[in-house]
Amino acid sequence: MKRRASRPLNAIKWIARIWGAITSITYIYIWASYTAGQPQSSFNLITVCVTIASLTLAWRWELMGGLLAIAMVLTRISVDYYHSIYNYSLIAYWNHNQLDILGWLALFIAPALLFVAFWVLSHLRPKKRKRPA
Numbered sequence: 001m002k003r004r005a006s007r008p009l010n011a012i013k014w015i016a017r018i019w020g021a022i023t024s025i026t027y028i029y030i031w032a033s034y035t036a037g038q039p040q041s042s043f044n045l046i047t048v049c050v051t052i053a054s055l056t057l058a059w060r061w062e063l064m065g066g067l068l069a070i071a072m073v074l075t076r077i078s079v080d081y082y083h084s085i086y087n088y089s090l091i092a093y094w095n096h097n098q099l100d101i102l103g104w105l106a107l108f109i110a111p112a113l114l115f116v117a118f119w120v121l122s123h124l125r126p127k128k129r130k131r132p133a
Helices: 007-034 042-057 062-087 090-124
Strands: none
Touching: 007 042, 007 062, 007 090, 042 062, 042 090, 062 090
């Protein structure tokens, strides 16, 4: 039998779901309209697609989808960081990509963290034991 979550846990789950859905839809729209006809790196496309797919996956499997989204966002940020240090300085990287980093962190990691928090909190609750008759 499936365990039901309490009201605060359901609120966390639905905030994460709505936030993730709005972020994914908005990012797809911006990505499609902004990059139309322009060549894009396959790495950026793959990280965006996997991050959006993992937020969708988190609707059913909160822990797996949330951890995958966190891993993809951190991968994207770290690869961009390494690429910029390899080509220019750290200061130039931070000035150039500051909004991109903060946007990825705020928009994609926040709902992923909420999905992981929901899973952890819902699995830490003590199970109700049946009293003997």
